[in-house]
Amino acid sequence: MTQPIELMxxxxxxxxxxxxxxxxxxxxxxxLTAVDGLLDRTMAALSEQWAELVGGRPADVLGSAxxxxxxxxxxxxxxxxxxxxxxxxxxxxxxxxHRAGDRQTIVTVSAALELLHLFALVHDDVMDxxxxxxxxxxxxRQAGLRHISAGSAGDSRLFGTSIAILAGDLALAEAEGLIxxxxxxxxxxxxxxxIELVVGQREDLTGTAARRRDLTFARTVAILKSxxxxxxxxxxxxxxxxxxxxxxxxxxxxxxxxxxxAFALRDDILGIWGDPDRTGKPAxxxxxxxxxxxxxxxxxxxxxxxxxxxxxxxxGTPAFDGVDLALLLDELVSNGTRSAVERMIGDAVxxxxxxxxxxxxxxxxxxxxxxxxxxxxxxxx
Numbered sequence: 148m149t150q151p152i153e154l155m156x157x158x159x160x161x162x163x164x165x166x167x168x169x170x171x172x173x174x175x176x177x178x179l180t181a182v183d184g185l186l187d188r189t190m191a192a193l194s195e196q197w198a199e200l201v202g203g204r205p206a207d208v209l210g211s212a213x214x215x216x217x218x219x220x221x222x223x224x225x226x227x228x229x230x231x232x233x234x235x236x237x238x239x240x241x242x243x244x245h246r247a248g249d250r251q252t253i254v255t256v257s258a259a260l261e262l263l264h265l266f267a268l269v270h271d272d273v274m275d276x277x278x279x280x281x282x283x284x285x286x287x288r289q290a291g292l293r294h295i296s297a298g299s300a301g302d303s304r305l306f307g308t309s310i311a312i313l314a315g316d317l318a319l320a321e322a323e324g325l326i327x328x329x330x331x332x333x334x335x336x337x338x339x340x341x342i343e344l345v346v347g348q349r350e351d352l353t354g355t356a357a358r359r360r361d362l363t364f365a366r367t368v369a370i371l372k373s374x375x376x377x378x379x380x381x382x383x384x385x386x387x388x389x390x391x392x393x394x395x396x397x398x399x400x401x402x403x404x405x406x407x408x409a410f411a412l413r414d415d416i417l418g419i420w421g422d423p424d425r426t427g428k429p430a431x432x433x434x435x436x437x438x439x440x441x442x443x444x445x446x447x448x449x450x451x452x453x454x455x456x457x458x459x460x461x462x463g464t465p466a467f468d469g470v471d472l473a474l475l476l477d478e479l480v481s482n483g484t485r486s487a488v489e490r491m492i493g494d495a496v497x498x499x500x501x502x503x504x505x506x507x508x509x510x511x512x513x514x515x516x517x518x519x520x521x522x523x524x525x526x527x528x
Contacts, residue, residue: 172515174244178235178254179228185258189321190219208297208306209290214314217286222265224281229410229523230264230381231257233403236519237385239512241395252388255325256333260381262322267344267376269315273308274352275436279428287311333387340380347371354439355463360447365439366408373414374407378523394507401502402516409495409524412488415442417528419476420485425528431472437463441491446475446484455482496524 194215206213234257243253271277272285279285284292291307299306326337350368359365382403386396417426418433419442433440443462450459455478458471479485499520503513 174239175232175235175515178257179231181250181254182231182257182261185254185325186222186261189258189262189325190215190222193317193321194219208294208299209310210293212289212293214310214317217289217310217314218265218269218318221268221280221286222261224283226261226264226281227526227528228261229377230260232519233378233381234260234385234388236512236516237382237391237399237403238389239385240382240399240508240516241386241389241391242509243385243389244509249388252329252333253385255328256337256384256388257381259322259325259337260384262318262325263341263344263376266315266318266322267348269311269318271348273311273315274348275432277428277432282424285311286314330387333384336380336384336387340376340384343371343380344376347373347375351438355437358437358463359439360444362441362444362448365441365444368439369411369415369441370404370408373411374404374409377410378407379403392507394505398502398505398508402499402520405495405502406499406520406523409492409499409520412441412492412495413524413526415440416485416488417526418442419479422527431476434462434472434475435467437467442479442484442488445487446479446482449482449484449487450478451482452478492524496520 197213197215201213205211234253238253243250268280269286272280273287277285278288287307287310289307290310291303294301294303294306326334329337347368347370350364351372354364354368379400380403382399383396386399391399415433418428418438418440419431421428421430423430429435433443437443446459450456455474458467458474458478461467461471462475500517503516505513
């Protein structure tokens, strides 16, 4: 299913990164500007150190598109910026602006989260064999094409995969370098977050291989792989930076748990019906690969027609084709699978909003979190 693709520019755009979520006020906007500044300084320092280590020579095969340049270009190619936004609002909801909490700490944590996300994206694209990310070629595809263009020795796909793994490793190393500057409590929470993310990704891989379709397993994967590190843990990191009392931390944790699940469930829907021009990923991708999603688990229980059952049995196998995909896209709407997931999203949002009904939370930050809950749950990318 691989399509011909073109190389990305080797020079990153000079403009800042896109913010797909709506503006949530001066506090968040100023925070994201500070995060962008720290990321720019971090990547510039990395590029300078890298150039010294390689003696200023262009990389063989890669040319000017060496690892720091590939990462910087991807970092500047867009993104929803949910994690740094959640860190800021967790800090604010816990009274960070009125406490001794250091604003620089949440900037540092947020920049580390963006680099961790970069690591996860690059490695996830390798594992999924994805051609595109945010509407442009993935790093492993870019490196593979450069290998072919240069007439290089060896296997171009293996070369591309190897370069992408190194790029992801480098992003993780930079994230860890930033987190090393924070408090022991934040570092403990960060370590838990990283292990949690890796566990979720491993469950995703083994669950896909085993063709798991049970709902409990699918929800666990979604929460570990996506919900926790996108919503819950960034909120908790922000609250930790504000030295939040346990009652406040508990409310934010509950909000993060339930909204994190809503985020993951929306991902399920976008992974099948999302507009590629908005998501940057092919439509129907999760069915093609046979990911153990909540949506696929519900579809397995609801699908009754013979033709649709046979198509569903072929999900994730080489036999699954465009006819199967078109059939299932219709079937999962008509049999109520999609509407069932939409109801789950609505229930999760209701629970998240209920968690914010507490006078111990900063009211302005709580209002921003309420608006953000709707934006995340019903986003289009």
